[in-house]
Structure formats: C-alpha cells, structure tokens
Amino acid sequence: MSAITVEQLTKEFGDVTAVDELSFTVESGELFGLLGPNGAGKSTLIKMLVTLLRPTAGTATVNGHDIHDERSAVRDSLGIVFQEPALDEELTGAENLALHGRLYGQRTDERNRRIDEVLELIDLEDERDELVEHYSGGMKRRLEIGRGLMHEPSVLFLDEPTVGLDARARRDTWEYIQKMNAQSGISIVLTTHYIEEAEQLCDRVAIVDDGDIVALDSPAELKSSLGGDVVTLDLESDDSIPRLCDHLETASWVTDYTTAAGTAHVTLTRGESRIAELVHLADDADVRITSIDLHRPNLESVFLSVTGRTFDEREGDGAVAGTGTGKYEGEQHTASTDSPCHNDAAPSVERQQ
Amino acid sequence: MKRIDPLGIYGLWLRDVTRFVRTPSRIIGALSMPLLFLVFLGFGFEGAAIPGLPEDVDYLEFLVPGIVGFTMLFGASFAGLSILSDRDVGFLKEILVAPVSRTSIVLGRIAGGSTTAFLQGILILLFSIPLGFRFTSLLSLPLAFVFLVLIAVTFVGFGIALASQFRDSEGFMLIVQFIIFPLFFLSGALFPIQGLPGPVQYLAYVNPLTYGVDGLRAVLIGTSSYPVAVNAGVLTLSSVGMVALGAALFERVESV
Numbered sequence: 001m002s003a004i005t006v007e008q009l010t011k012e013f014g015d016v017t018a019v020d021e022l023s024f025t026v027e028s029g030e031l032f033g034l035l036g037p038n039g040a041g042k043s044t045l046i047k048m049l050v051t052l053l054r055p056t057a058g059t060a061t062v063n064g065h066d067i068h069d070e071r072s073a074v075r076d077s078l079g080i081v082f083q084e085p086a087l088d089e090e091l092t093g094a095e096n097l098a099l100h101g102r103l104y105g106q107r108t109d110e111r112n113r114r115i116d117e118v119l120e121l122i123d124l125e126d127e128r129d130e131l132v133e134h135y136s137g138g139m140k141r142r143l144e145i146g147r148g149l150m151h152e153p154s155v156l157f158l159d160e161p162t163v164g165l166d167a168r169a170r171r172d173t174w175e176y177i178q179k180m181n182a183q184s185g186i187s188i189v190l191t192t193h194y195i196e197e198a199e200q201l202c203d204r205v206a207i208v209d210d211g212d213i214v215a216l217d218s219p220a221e222l223k224s225s226l227g228g229d230v231v232t233l234d235l236e237s238d239d240s241i242p243r244l245c246d247h248l249e250t251a252s253w254v255t256d257y258t259t260a261a262g263t264a265h266v267t268l269t270r271g272e273s274r275i276a277e278l279v280h281l282a283d284d285a286d287v288r289i290t291s292i293d294l295h296r297p298n299l300e301s302v303f304l305s306v307t308g309r310t311f312d313e314r315e316g317d318g319a320v321a322g323t324g325t326g327k328y329e330g331e332q333h334t335a336s337t338d339s340p341c342h343n344d345a346a347p348s349v350e351r352q353q
Numbered sequence: 354m355k356r357i358d359p360l361g362i363y364g365l366w367l368r369d370v371t372r373f374v375r376t377p378s379r380i381i382g383a384l385s386m387p388l389l390f391l392v393f394l395g396f397g398f399e400g401a402a403i404p405g406l407p408e409d410v411d412y413l414e415f416l417v418p419g420i421v422g423f424t425m426l427f428g429a430s431f432a433g434l435s436i437l438s439d440r441d442v443g444f445l446k447e448i449l450v451a452p453v454s455r456t457s458i459v460l461g462r463i464a465g466g467s468t469t470a471f472l473q474g475i476l477i478l479l480f481s482i483p484l485g486f487r488f489t490s491l492l493s494l495p496l497a498f499v500f501l502v503l504i505a506v507t508f509v510g511f512g513i514a515l516a517s518q519f520r521d522s523e524g525f526m527l528i529v530q531f532i533i534f535p536l537f538f539l540s541g542a543l544f545p546i547q548g549l550p551g552p553v554q555y556l557a558y559v560n561p562l563t564y565g566v567d568g569l570r571a572v573l574i575g576t577s578s579y580p581v582a583v584n585a586g587v588l589t590l591s592s593v594g595m596v597a598l599g600a601a602l603f604e605r606v607e608s609v
Contacts, residue, residue, distance in 0.1 A: 050450055075452035086443040090372045102364030103451035147447075 001064055003028045003155050003187035004049065008058035011044050018044040020211035021058065026189055028154075031181045033202030034191040035299060037314040041211040042191035043083060046159050049189075050080050063154045076104070079148030083159040083191075085140055089133035093124055093143050096132060097150055104151035114150050121183075122146040122176060138169030142176060149180065156180070158190040162197060174201055193311065195300045207303055209314065214306045223297045226305060228255050229271025230295040231278060233264045236288035247285040253277070271296065361453035362461040369435070369465025373472070380473070383431060387424040387477055391416065394543065395484060405545030407576050417481045418569035419542025421474045422562050425504045426536060428473045430529045432466025433512030437522040449606075459600040462513055467505035474501045489575045496572040496581070503588035504565035510595030517602040542566050545578070561591035 004026040011019040019041045026032045034042045047053040049060055051071045060067050063077035087096055094115055101111035119125045122142040132140060141161065148156050161177065162170040178201065181188050192198050198205045199219045207215040207222070215222055235241065241259050248257050248266065253274060256267040268274050271294050282289050304310055373380065395413040406415060439445040448458055478486075478497075488494065515532075519525040539546070539553070540562035546554055557563050568584030571577035577584070 052446065052450055072452045075450060080450055082443060082446055084443040086447040088368065088372075088444050089442070090375060091368065095368075095371065099364045099368055100447070100451075102360045102367075103448065103453055105358070105360055105452070107360075 001028060002026060002061075003030065004032075004060065004062050004189065006045075006049075006058075006060040009045070009048060009055050009060050010057040011041075011048060011053065012056045017211050019048070019055075022211075022213055023058075024206055024213060024216060026155075026187060028187055029181075029185045031177075031188045031201055031203045032190070033198040033205040034189065034208050035193070035195070035198040035202075035205050035303075036191075036208030037193055037311045039315065040193075040208045042193075042208055043159055045208075046080070046157050046189070046191060050078055050157055051075060076151070077153055078155045078157060079151065079153040080157040081141075081144045081148045081159065081161055083163060085144065087132050087140055087144060087147075090131065092129050092131055093135070094119070094128040096143065097147055100147050100150045106151060114152070118146040118150055121149070121180070136169070137165055138172055141165060141169065141173055145173070145176060145180070149184075149186070152184075153186070155187045155189065158188060160191055160193070162192070162194065170197075177201060193315075195298055195303075195311070199299055205299065207299070207306065209303070209307045215302060219299060222299060222302045224269065226297040226301060227267050228269040229267070229297065231266045231268065231271050231275065232293040232295065233266065233278070233282065233289050234291040234293075235262050235264065236290055238262055240285070240287040243285040244282060244287045247281050251277075251281060356454050356456050357460070358453045358457040361451070361457045362464060365448070365458065365461025366464040366468065369432075369462070370468055373469040379431075380476070383427055383473055384424065384476055384480075386427065387420050388480060390423065391420045391477065391481060392484065403544055403548075405547040410574060410576055411485075413481075413485055414487070414574045415570070416543065417478070417486045418573055419540070419566050420481075421477050421501070421569060422504060422540060422542050422566040423537050424473050424477045425470045425501065425565070426508055426533050426562065428470025429466060429505065429508035429512040430526075430533060431512075432462065432470065432509045433516035433529070434522055434525060435466070436462060436513060436516045437519060437525050440520070441522060455604045455606075456600045459513060459596070459603045463506060463509050463596060463599065466509035466512065467502065470505040470509060471498075471501050474505070488573055493572040493575075497569060499585070500565060500568040500572065500588065503568075503585070503592050504562065506592040507561050507565070507588060507595050510592065510599040513599040514595065514602045517599070517606045536560055536562050539563070540566050541578070547578075561588060564588050564591075 002025045006025070007023050009019060009022045010017065022045065034045065036042055044053065048055045049062060049067060051067055051074050055067070062074045065073040065077060067074050088099070091099070097115045097118060098111060101114060106114065115128075119128050122145065124139060124143060124146070127135065127139065132143065135143065145156075145158070145161070148158075158177065162173050165173060174197070177188065177190070180186060190197075190201065202219060204216065204218050205222060206213045217225070233244075235244070238261060241264065244264060245257070245259065248254050248264075254266055254268050258265045266278065275292060275294065279289065279292070300311060307314065395416050398412050398416075401412065403412065406412065436445070439448070515528070516525055519528075537543075539549075539557045539560050541557060542562070546557040546563065549557060564579065564584040564587040567577045567579055568581060568588065571581045571584065
C-alpha cells in the first residue's frame with residue numbers, strides 16, 4: 001500500500017493558487033522530498049495532508065485514510081515536525097513527549113516505554129529532565145523529530161527540518177532522519193529549499209514550483225535526465241580542435257560535445273571515471289590540454305532546466321504566494337556552497353544553446 | 354474522533370498546572386494587583402460609612418470575597434492569553450494536529466486554567482487572614498471552594514471564547530483590560546450594588562461575578578443579597594454556558 005496518494009489536490013487563498021492540482025504517490029518506507037523555493041506551496045501541501053488546512057479541491061489519502069472523511073485516523077497515522085518550532089519550552093524534554101503521548105491516547109506503560117525509546121534514538125537521555133528552553137537549536141529539532149515518532153506513526157512529515165540550524169546541527173539532523181528511515185522503515189516526507197538536503201537524503205524528489213510539481217524522480221535520475229556530466233577542456237591551441245573532434249566521434253562513451261575558442265565541452269555519463277580516458281584520448285589526438293574542469297549537474301541545474309529560473313531568482317519574486325520568509329537565504333547559500341558537487345554553471349543549458 | 358478524551362484533557366491540565374507551579378514570578382504577578390486592592394482599599398475604607406453595607410460587617414470582611422472574585426478574573430484572562438501565546442510560539446499546532454477533538458482541547462484548557470485561577474483565589478484568601486479576615490466557620494470552606502470552581506470555570510470559559518476571536522496576544526490583552534474592570538466594579542465586589550444608579554444595577558444583575566461574589570460572602574462571612582442556592586444555580590448555568598460557548602468558538606480556530 002502506498003503511504004500517501006495525492007489526487008488533483010488544490011488550495012486557493014482568494015485569488016492566489018498556492019497548490020495547483022497536484023497528484024503524486026509516496027511509497028511505503030520511502031524518503032520523499034518536496035524541493036522548491038520558499039513560497040512554492042510546499043508547506044500548504046503539507047498542512048492539507050496533516051488535516052490542518054482543508055483543500056479547495058481534490059483529495060489525498062495518508063496510510064489509506066482519506067483526509068476529508070477520516071481526519072482522526074489520518075492524524076493517528078502521521079507525525080509532523082513543523083517548520084517553526086512547536087515545543088513548550090517551559091516543560092522538560094520528557095514532559096513534552098509525555099504530553100504528546102497523552103494527546104495520542106497512550107497509556108502510562110506504553111507512554112513511558114516510548115519516551116525511553118525515543119530519547120535514546122535522538123540521544124537526549126541525559127537532558128530528558130532539563131527545560132527545553134535550555135536546549136540548543138539542534139537538540140530542540142531532534143526533540144521535535146522524536147516527538148513526531150512518539151506514537152509510532154506510519155508517515156512522518158518534516159517541514160523544512162533544518163531551517164535555522166547551523167551546518168553541524170544540520171548534518172546531525174540528516175543523520176537522525178536517515179537512521180530513523182532505515183531502522184523503523186517509516187515513510188518520510190520532507191519539504192526543503194536546500195538543494196543539498198534533497199540530494200543527500202531523499203529516495204525520490206518532487207521539484208515544486210509555483211504550486212505545481214515540475215519534475216519527480218530519484219535525484220540520480222533527475223540529474224541524468226540532463227544528459228550526464230560535462231567535462232570542460234581548455235586547450236593550448238585552437239588548431240588542435242578538429243583533431244580532438246575526430247577522436248571524440250569515435251569514443252562511444254561521449255554523449256555529446258561542443259567546442260568554442262580554445263575550449264571543448266564534453267558531455268558524458270559518470271564523468272569522474274572518464275577523465276583519465278579523456279586525457280588519454282586527447283594525447284592520442286596530439287592535443288595539449290591546459291586545464292580540466294568537471295561539472296556535475298545537481299538538482300539546482302534540474303530546477304533551472306525545467307523552470308528556466310534559478311532558486312534565488314524564484315525566491316526573489318514578490319508575486320510568489322506562500323508561507324516562506326526568505327530570511328534564511330544566506331544560509332541556503334552556505335549550505336549549497338559546502339556541497340562538494342555544487343557549481344553555479346548549468347551544463348545542460350549551455351549544451352542546448 | 355471522540356468528543357471527550359479524558360487522557361488528552363488530563364495531559365493539557367497537567368501541562369498548565371506544571372507550568373503554573375514552576376514559575377513563581379507568574380504567580381506573584383497575578384496576585385500583586387488583587388493584593389494591592391485588598392490592602393489599600395481594606396485599610397483605607399476601614400470604618401467608612403458605605404451605603405448598603407450590613408451594619409455588623411467590617412469592610413475588610415465585605416471586601417475579601419470581592420477581591421477573591423477579582424483574582425479569578427485575572428486568572429481567567431491569563432488562561433485565555435495562554436492560548437494566544439501558544440499560537441505565538443507555534444505550540445498550538447502541535448495540539449490542534451493531535452487526534453483529540455476541539456471540545457476535549459477546550460475542556461483541558463478550561464480545567465487547567467480553572468485550577469490555576471482557583472489556586473490564586475485560595476492564595477488571596479490565605480493572605481487575607483493576617484490582614485484580619487476571619488471565616489465564620491471552617492465548615493463553610495468546602496462550599497466556598499465550590500463557588501470558586503464555578504467562578505473559575507465561568508470566566509476561564511469566557512476567556513477562551515474571547516481569545517479564540519483574536520489572532521495575537523496584544524489585541525487580546527488590550528480588550529481584556531476593558532472587560533475585567535467593568536466586570537469587577539459591576540459585581541458588588543467593592544460596594545453593594547444597591548449603591549449604583551438604577552439602570553447600571555441591571556448590568557450588575559447580568560454579571561455572573563455578582564452571584565459569585567455574593568455566594569462567597571454567604572458562605573464565608575454569612576451575609577448575602579441572595580440565597581446561596583440562587584447564587585449557585587446562576588453560576589452553574591453560566592459556567593455550563595461559557596464552556597459551551599468556548600467550545601463552539603474554539604471549533605473555528607485555525608492554526609495557521
């Protein structure tokens with residue numbers, strides 16, 4: 001059974017369509033990402049799925065329960081971590097979990113067992129009796145994720161789980177998310193506007209723009225849909241270009257290539273393992289290379305190729321409706337630049353020109 | 354979704370009580386205003402000829418039940434405020450997304466808010482003893498507790514109904530100031546309502562606090578305008594009505 005099915009789900013706020021006839025399915029046990037700029041409609045979508053907002057049209061099921069008619073069953077089968085913190089800071093960590101357990105109908109024995117298990121999972125056993133207001137940002141986030149798991153839901157929603165966290169806490173949080181997904185087999189749906197987060201964590205990613213899903217596949221497939229990696233060769237002289245082209249024609253592993261003054265862009269799959277062969281090929285052609293650069297497409301390039309705009313441009317649009325604040329844009333930049341495979345160039349677009 | 358979910362109600366009640374006992378500063382803040390009224394009015398008007406005051410009743414004795422009622426108003430407004438501050442800090446969503454009915458949430462909040470208001474009322478009663486207040490008999494205390502609970506439930510219900518109409522705590526607090534003091538002055542807490550001009554008296558008659566303060570006087574100092582049963586009956590009706598109103602209005606609260 002699918003964890004979530006969404007059919008033609010729509011939400012309008014007055015004249016603004018925040019979510020526009022979305023349809024998709026999340027498989028059981030999947031780590032599913034909704035990637036899009038702030039204001040793309042991700043949070044609105046999540047709020048409808050967790051029954052906090054009623055859709056304008058369309059429907060969805062969570063764990064087989066309809067979000068219109070079986071709200072209570074839907075709520076029982078999901079856990080959620082909201083974008084903004086939602087902890088009672090005047091209670092201890094354990095008390096926050098206990099209140100959650102009571103709200104979800106857990107009796108004393110079951111509740112105490114789950115509190116112990118959850119605190120162990122999120123490594124907060126030593127801080128269980130400290131007031132939450134003394135927790136660090138990362139600890140609070142872990143407590144919220146743990147709390148979402150208290151009642152053993154079959155689907156966990158994480159709305160921007162690492163917004164506002166520093167790089168270290170972000171990596172820790174990713175680890176906990178992956179650990180939970182692997183250990184308990186729980187289906188996880190997370191929204192994010194961090195490219196790197198979607199790439200590293202998710203089995204499948206839906207790229208959301210302006211209330212619509214513009215692409216949906218595994219990060220690897222999405223990237224390979226762009227045709228592979230691009231290796232840029234800087235050449236010592238333009239005279240050697242025809243000789244290089246002759247040799248590139250004969251190499252079966254080259255998908256495509258373009259040349260310009262002094263440079264050649266070669267599109268190929270698994271670029272990192274082909275660099276040596278490419279150098280060898282150039283050698284055979286008696287072409288001298290002065291430098292080599294490998295561009296690997298990331299989900300940002302995918303976003304660019306399907307929407308024609310970058311994330312930052314999209315977030316800068318005043319017209320985009322939604323709940324995002326945009327105040328973490330600076331951090332987004334940090335997050336994407338410390339990705340080893342990040343680059344600002346978009347090889348697919350260059351090639352298409 | 355069950356209409357009534359005892360475990361969820363208990364959880365919300367426990368949260369309010371835990372937070373209350375954990376923050377002495379909040380208790381002191383909630384009690385300081387009623388205490389000031391009690392001390393300054395109690396001593397300032399001691400022996401003054403107040404029209405309508407029964408002859409054998411000392412003004413302090415007359416005042417204490419009124420100030421206890423005032424304290425409950427304050428406690429109730431904090432209960433309403435706590436719903437809005439939950440929204441401010443995002444915690445309201447955690448409660449609203451849980452599989453418990455809105456009715457259960459309101460009952461839990463009213464139970465918690467009433468308990469803390471009740472405790473504040475008891476504390477004021479205790480403070481009044483060193484000031485010279487004497488109970489007619491200790492046997493009257495259980496009855497006084499019944500009145501305190503009814504007053505608390507009535508006004509916490511009202512506070513939650515009112516809070517559900519606001520989106521932020523600032524607007525709510527502003528309005529609350531304009532509601533608490535008329536309720537207080539028009540309840541016979543400071544002087545017998547017979548001293549008020551005729552038309553204004555009618556406002557006092559529709560104020561549940563009038564019957565709460567009168568009922569407390571009946572059981573604590575043995576003098577009252579109405580029979581105890583009338584006071585208890587009116588307050589029971591008002592508390593049921595306010596709980597229903599709070600539940601109905603909270604039903605429409607959106608978390609986002």
